[in-house]
Amino acid sequence: MSNKITTFVVGIIFSTTAFLSNAQCPVITCSLDTVSNNDPGMCDAIVNYSMPTAYDACSPTGSQVFTYTGAQQVFTVPAGVTTLTVDAYGAQGGSNSPSTNINYGGYVQADIAVTPGALIYVYVGEQPTGLTGGFNGGGNGETAGKGGGGASDIRIGGTTYAERVIVAGGAGGGGYWSGQEVHGGLGGGLVGGPGYRTDISNPGGDPGTQTSSGNGTCVSFNNPICAGGFGFGGSPTGCGCEGYGGGGGWYGGAGSGNCRGGGGGSSYTIPSATNVTHTQGVRIGHGEITLTWAGAAVPTITQIAGLASGSLFPVGTTTNTFVAQNLGGADTCSFNITVVDSENPSVSCPGDVEICAGEAVSGTTSTSLDNCPGITVTYVMSGATTGSGATNVDGVLFNSGTTTVWYTATDAAGNQDSCSFNVIVNPGPTVSLTAFSTDSLCDYNAPISLPQGTPAFGSYGGTGVSGSNFNPALANVGVNWVTYTYTDSTGCTNSDSSAIYVDGCATLDEGFLSTEIFVYPNPTNGLVNVTLNNFSGSFNYAITTIDGKIVQREKNHVGSSIILDLRNEQDGVYLLHIERDSVSRTLKLIKE
Secondary structure, eight states: OHHHHHHHHHHHHHHHHHHHHHTTOEEEEOOOOEEEEOOTTOSEEEEOOOOOEEEETTSSOEEEEEEOOSSOEEEEOOTTOOEEEEEEEOOOOOBOOSSOOOOOEEEEEEEEEOOTTOEEEEEOOOOOSSSSOOTTTOOOOBTTOOOOOOOEEEEESOSSGGGEEEEEOOOOOBEEETTEEEEOOOOOSSSOOOOEESEEEEEOSOOOOSSOOOOEEESEEEEGGGOOBBTBOOOOOSOSSOBBOOOOSSBOOOOBOTTOOOOOOOOEEOTTOEEEEEEEEEEOSSOEEEEEEOSSOOOEEEEEESOOTTEEEESEEEEEEEEEEETTEEEEEEEEEEEEOOOOOEEEOOOOEEEETTOBOOOOOOEEEOSSSOOEEEEEOSSBOSOOOSSOOTTOBBOSEEEEEEEEEEOTTSOEEEEEEEEEEEOOOOOEEOOOSSSEEETTSOOEEOOOEESSSOEEESTTEETTEEOGGGSOSEEEEEEEEEEOTTSOEEEEEEEEEEEOOTTOOHHHHHOEEEEESSSBSSEEEEEEETOOSEEEEEEEETTSOEEEEEEEEESSEEEEEOTTSOSEEEEEEEEETTEEEEEEEEEO
C-alpha cells in the first residue's frame, strides 16, 4: 500500500513540473507602432498591418517572419532544432516609372544545418524610393534615377559578407525616361538579370554572378566604373542622363547611367544546403525572410484588444494586443495604430459687402466643413467699432473705407483654413442747404424759389415745398423746415435743413403793416432797441428761439419802443414776434 501511494505522488509532481516549464515557452512578436493619415474626407483610415508571429522556445517547432527594418535582426536557434528551412526574398529595385516596373527581387528556398542556441544574423533588403540604394547592398542612383534593391541574407558565425550562407538577390533600379520604360535587371538566380531600356537589345548594367559583378554603362557600354562587387551593387557617378543603381546580392549587379536599368544581384546558397530552389524576379517591394523549423504545433495567436487588420481605425491611437498560447503557456505583445487627422477644414466667405456710413452689416455668415467633428470658426478684422460673433460679423458697425475680414476655421487636430471678404463703407455725400434770403413770408405771398443745395440736383421736402419752390400759402403759420436731400452714386443719402417763418398775413391791418420797425444793434451782444415809427397804441411781443421756444414775452405793451435784454441768453438766432389785432410781424435777432 505504501509503495503505490509514493508512485502516484511522484507522477503528479513530474507532470506539474513539465507544465510550469512549458508555461514560459511561447514567444510572440508584434509589429512596430504605425502612424497613418486619415483617408480623404473621412475621420478614420483603413489600416492594414502584419500579424504577429509566434514560436514555442520549448518545442522544436515554429516559424518566424523577418520583414524590412533597415537594421540587423537576430534569431536564436531554439533548443532541439538542427535544421532550418529558409525562405528568402530580395527587394525590388527602385523605380520612377508612372506604372509598376518589373524589376522584382529574387527568391531562394533551402534547408540548412544549424546548432541549437546559435545566433543567426538576419538582413532583410529594402526597396528604395530615392537615389540612395536599398539597405543591404543596393547601389545608388543618380539625378532622377533610383537606387537598386537590397539583398536579403542570413549570416552564421559573424556579420561580414563572408559569413552569408543564404542570399536572395535584389533587383536593379529601373524607371522611366523620355517616354521609354527603363527596366532594372531581375534579382536572384545564380546569375541576376541584366538591366536595359525598352528591350534587352538596348543594354544597361550587367548582372551579378557567383564570381563577379560585370560592367555597366557610363557614357560608353561595358564600363567598369559602374561595376558592383562582393555583396553590393554598382553606382553610376557623373555618367550623364539618369543613373540607376545595381541590385545587391552575392555579387551585386552593375549600375548604369545613360538612362538604362541597373543589373540585378545574384543569389547564393552554401554548398551544404539541401532542397535548394532559386527563382528569379518574384518579389515586389521590400524583401522578406522566413525561418521555419519542424516539430510540434506552433502557438495559437488570438487578438484580445484593438481592431483587426484592414479595419477602419478612428483618429487617435488604438492599441492592438495579441496573445500566443501553447500547451497552457501564454505570451502577449501590443502595438499602436495612430491615425492622424491631416486634412484641413474648409471655410467659405460671403462676397464683398458694400454699405453706407452708419449702417450695420448683415448676411456675413461663413460656411465651414470638415471631415471630423469639432470645427470652430473665428474672425479677425480691423475697423470694427461694435458687435461680436464667431461665424459672422452681422450687426457690426465699420468705419468708412474698406475693411478686410478674415474667417479662420480650426478643427480639433489644429488644421486650419481661412478666407476673407471686404466690407466697404461709403461715407455718403456732404450736403448743405443755403440759408433763405428772407427771414419770413406772409401766408399770401407768391411762391419763392428755394435756395440751391449742394451738391446740385438733390430733392427738397417739407411743408409748403412744391418742387424747388416754397409756397407760403401751403405752409404752416410759424416756423417751417425745408429739407434738402441728396443721394450719391453709391446709393448713400444725406440731408440738410433750414427754417423759414410764415406770418399769418391774410387779415393784416394795413396800418400796422405799414409801420416801420427798427431793431438795433443787430447782431447784438445783449441789449436790443426796438422802435416802431408811426405807431401808437398797444401791442403784444414775444422772443422765441428758432425752434419755437419762448424766451421773453409781454402782452399789451404801450408805446412805440422796447428795450430787449438777451444778455443771459445763449448766442444764436432768435425771432421777435410783434402782434396787434391778430396781425403779427416777425424779425430775426442775432446774439453773438
